[in-house]
Amino acid sequence: MAKLSIAPSSHADKQITDYLERYEKRVSATPPGMCPIAVQLNLLETGGSQTCGKCVPCRDGIPQLANMLRQVRDCKAGPETLDKIRSLATVIRDSSDCAVGYEAGNVVLEGLDSFADEYASHIQEGSCLSDVSQKLPCEALCPAHVDVPGYIALVSEGRYAEAVQLIRKDNPFPTMCALVCEHPCEVRCRRQLIDAPVNIRGIKRFAVDMAPADTVPVPKRLPDTGRHIAVVGAGPSGLTCAYYLALMGHKVTVYEGRSKMGGMTRYGIPAYRFPRELLDRDIRAVLSVGNIDVKMNTQLAKEDEARIIAEHDAVYVAVGAQIGKTLKLDGVEAEGVMSAVDLLGKIGDDQYPDFTGKKVAVIGGGNVAMDCCRTSVRLGASEVTCVYRRRIEDMTALYSEIESAMQEGVEMMTLAAPERIEVDENGHCAALIAQPQYISAVKRGRPAPAKADKPEVRIEADIVLIAVGQDIMSTHYGMPVSSRKPYKADEFLKAEGFENVFVGGDCQTGPATVIKAIGAGKVAARNIDEFLGYHHKLDCGVSAPAPRANDRQAYGRVNIAERPARERKRDFEGVEIEMSLEEAMQESRRCLRCDHYGCGVLQDGRHQYV
Numbered sequence: 001m002a003k004l005s006i007a008p009s010s011h012a013d014k015q016i017t018d019y020l021e022r023y024e025k026r027v028s029a030t031p032p033g034m035c036p037i038a039v040q041l042n043l044l045e046t047g048g049s050q051t052c053g054k055c056v057p058c059r060d061g062i063p064q065l066a067n068m069l070r071q072v073r074d075c076k077a078g079p080e081t082l083d084k085i086r087s088l089a090t091v092i093r094d095s096s097d098c099a100v101g102y103e104a105g106n107v108v109l110e111g112l113d114s115f116a117d118e119y120a121s122h123i124q125e126g127s128c129l130s131d132v133s134q135k136l137p138c139e140a141l142c143p144a145h146v147d148v149p150g151y152i153a154l155v156s157e158g159r160y161a162e163a164v165q166l167i168r169k170d171n172p173f174p175t176m177c178a179l180v181c182e183h184p185c186e187v188r189c190r191r192q193l194i195d196a197p198v199n200i201r202g203i204k205r206f207a208v209d210m211a212p213a214d215t216v217p218v219p220k221r222l223p224d225t226g227r228h229i230a231v232v233g234a235g236p237s238g239l240t241c242a243y244y245l246a247l248m249g250h251k252v253t254v255y256e257g258r259s260k261m262g263g264m265t266r267y268g269i270p271a272y273r274f275p276r277e278l279l280d281r282d283i284r285a286v287l288s289v290g291n292i293d294v295k296m297n298t299q300l301a302k303e304d305e306a307r308i309i310a311e312h313d314a315v316y317v318a319v320g321a322q323i324g325k326t327l328k329l330d331g332v333e334a335e336g337v338m339s340a341v342d343l344l345g346k347i348g349d350d351q352y353p354d355f356t357g358k359k360v361a362v363i364g365g366g367n368v369a370m371d372c373c374r375t376s377v378r379l380g381a382s383e384v385t386c387v388y389r390r391r392i393e394d395m396t397a398l399y400s401e402i403e404s405a406m407q408e409g410v411e412m413m414t415l416a417a418p419e420r421i422e423v424d425e426n427g428h429c430a431a432l433i434a435q436p437q438y439i440s441a442v443k444r445g446r447p448a449p450a451k452a453d454k455p456e457v458r459i460e461a462d463i464v465l466i467a468v469g470q471d472i473m474s475t476h477y478g479m480p481v482s483s484r485k486p487y488k489a490d491e492f493l494k495a496e497g498f499e500n501v502f503v504g505g506d507c508q509t510g511p512a513t514v515i516k517a518i519g520a521g522k523v524a525a526r527n528i529d530e531f532l533g534y535h536h537k538l539d540c541g542v543s544a545p546a547p548r549a550n551d552r553q554a555y556g557r558v559n560i561a562e563r564p565a566r567e568r569k570r571d572f573e574g575v576e577i578e579m580s581l582e583e584a585m586q587e588s589r590r591c592l593r594c595d596h597y598g599c600g601v602l603q604d605g606r607h608q609y610v
Contacts, residue, residue, distance in 0.1 A: 065108060190594055316521075344371060362384065
């Protein structure tokens with residue numbers, strides 16, 4: 001009998017595995033702005049290299065399909081080539097024996113539809129679309145397009161105030177984004193080709209810790225223009241717009257319905273994630289520009305809206321999405337059932353409910369749900385259960401937030417769909433009844449849950465918090481809204497049906513991130529300035545230092561740590577532990593300065609707001 005080996009793979013297999021891990025890093029670091037057809041061709045060629053050779057459609061069809069895609073990429077194909085590509089890709093998808101073949105064909109077919117304009121441009125114009133060009137990954141993926149390599153380089157030289165000034169060139173809330181930004185800038189960081197993405201948010205946090213925002217002077221305001229703009233909403237988007245408009249010399253009046261500024265960063269993010277004194281630093285810096293008048297506790301009635309439009313040269317509506325969505329469940333009106341937005345809003349006004357000894361069930365799987373879970377722990381709840389109808393890996397919350405919640409004692413009950421709320425004889429909720437689910441087919445990009453043939457689960461709960469999304473406060477100015485309720489606007493953020501009204505942030509996109517709201521405020525300010533007939537340029541007075549030679553030694557990424565769970569869960573103090581000087585210096589010097597190495601030096605005025 002032949003001997004058998006227990007070795008899991010050959011030496012060649014081990015080398016291939018190592019190579020594929022490096023290939024995976026290269027895919028993760030694919031820069032934005034690449035030609036979609038070139039990317040598709042690379043994926044198809046990878047699929048061709050995986051074929052076993054037994055199946056004719058896969059073995060012979062993929063190379064033929066790759067040749068045709070190559071002709072399109074090189075702008076040497078005619079319209080008939082697209083028909084041939086679609087036909088051959090369909091054959092490969094439908095007749096291949098295994099996933100190597102049918103997925104290769106399916107990806108090409110999806111690309112023909114998703115990138116139809118790009119294919120047409122290659123064939124009809126002989127070129128890529130105008131917006132296809134390799135971009136600086138961190139700057140391109142930041143909705144505010146902050147000069148990330150520039151401020152990291154300043155931090156590495158110990159020039160912290162200048163780093164804050166350079167961040168402010170595009171984002172007047174450096175402290176806010178240092179603590180709560182979801183850091184999309186890190187997603188395609190080229191450093192991961194060597195080790196791991198640079199901790200951009202952590203470096204920004206170190207900068208604002210060393211140079212608090214309200215101690216760093218803002219740029220000098222340009223001469224007054226005599227123009228007057230109204231901003232409705234003092235959240236991140238509204239205050240961003242007000243900041244830049246004021247710097248341009250326009251007079252700004254901000255109308256805010258609540259008693260404090262900050263919008264959902266104050267009334268939707270718990271203090272342990274974003275201490276209020278740090279939020280106030282950014283707001284003080286914004287207002288220090290001057291020419292910004294804020295009217296608090298001012299809810300604009302319908303009859304005020306026409307007057308506001310008439311009295312101002314332009315209006316920017318940034319009212320956010322501040323109403324919590326609910327669920328159609330029996331018992332949802334019971335005492336003890338509330339929306340996540342209501343709970344966090346009260347805490348924003350320093351009204352802390354007492355959950356001592358109570359059992360809390362939180363419905364949802366996003367960051368707001370995690371905020372509610374962790375807040376409930378701090379309010380004294382004896383048990384906190386997060387009930388979610390999908391799996392943990394399907395949650396939209398950052399994994400770091402999920403992990404922190406579990407460390408603090410929150411139980412994750414996944415694959416459980418809320419069915420109804422059990423109400424006691426006094427009209428108070430007694431339990432949440434959930435129906436077990438199983439994960440099923442992928443729909444709209446996510447695995448969908450389906451009802452499992454299992455008995456219902458009863459979760460005892462004195463408090464049920466519903467964290468399943470947010471809605472817009474109201475339909476201001478009679479603006480038309482879409483089916484999901486955001487206000488409609490064109491690509492320049494001008495509201496449909498109005499001459500001088502602009503709209504942006506969550507009320508225009510639907511609930512999104514802080515940095516997207518800031519980016520919208522910046523764009524709105526620029527477009528309002530152009531609408532009024534100006535083209536102001538704002539100089540932040542700081543430039544990025546000359547790049548050093550890259551350090552290509554692999555390092556471990558410095559992550560932001562949190563206070564021990566047994567300590568932090570007892571209070572609302574900030575949970576993060578700041579980087580040390582040594583950590584910040586090592587992390588900032590991992591930046592590869594892609595603005596100079598790899599993407600070409602940016603020529604068009606790094607010192608100016610764009």
